[in-house]
Amino acid sequence: MSDVELPPASLQNLAQDFREALRHSVYLVRRLDNEGELSAAQLSTLKMLLHDGVRVGEIARNLGVKVPSATEQIIKLEKADLVRRDPDPDDSRAVRVVLTAEGRAAVDSANERRNAVMAKILVALSDSERQALAAALPVIEKINSTVQN
């Protein structure tokens, strides 16, 4: 390989360290997940629906899963009366998934519970640590958005 354009070692290190942090974060997410009445996948799905009337395909795309996986989650949520599947008035192939009142309440409650757990962790950090974290979040989201495919 050429030595032009070769990313500096620091980039490799950053990649390594970031990957490691993400790996460990998986355990954190898992922990958070036990905290709730809703699974992570279910909560994520419900969150998509806060803007009413979303199609299955759009949900799948936003969640980074295939359409059948989204359908599966939606069916579970429907059985729990958290969502409803309405026909799309404009396209009868499509389905508009909407939150029920219970669904909306469930999102709020699950969100609060999980935020509380997370806040309890964050409160142990110093101001500068919280600042560093806050400053990095947009970057992380930018990175995440590159995966949107």
Place this chain on the structure above:
Amino acid sequence: MSDVELPPASLQNLAQDFREALRHSVYLVRRLDNEGELSAAQLSTLKMLLHDGVRVGEIARNLGVKVPSATEQIIKLEKADLVRRDPDPDDSRAVRVVLTAEGRAAVDSANERRNAVMAKILVALSDSERQALAAALPVIEKINSTVQN
């Protein structure tokens, strides 16, 4: 609830935003996972073994899973000749899991592949973005370490 000790709204927001970032990162991790010959769980398990002779219970604890889940992974890795299970000389209930030469090679190769993918993403960031990310990683790891339960 009392209004003393109540965390400021910014803490709630940070918790919210961080959770959201983690949620999206799951998709990134999934993407990275398809990049490798080893699954994330397998690679994580192998990584534990870079310090030779680790017990099953310790692996489980480090991976944040229960012992049977660790056993399951180890058996798969053993079938693939990536690890070996040796009796513990000091405690014959215990098992010392050690990497084989192939296992060590597999870790290195999978790591490189994944780092390369990640580096390709990171190279698109600006210097200050990379700095912000780098500055936050220790904080994130600190947060992660609080979960070690």
Place this chain on the structure above:
DNA sequence: CCCTAACTATTAGGCTACCTAACTATGAGT
């Protein structure tokens, strides 16, 4: 028009990785 190609969603079947409960074997304390 209508026929084909593209698209939306569901169903069917399969895999991985996790869990709990029950078991085996060994170790350690009294």
Place this chain on the structure above:
DNA sequence: ACTCATAGTTAGGTAGCCTAATAGTTAGGG
């Protein structure tokens, strides 16, 4: 030596993802 705790495995179950196959709908070209 008996009991209780500890290390690991086995058995059985669940969630969440996938691909392939299917049904129904739309849209565009002859």
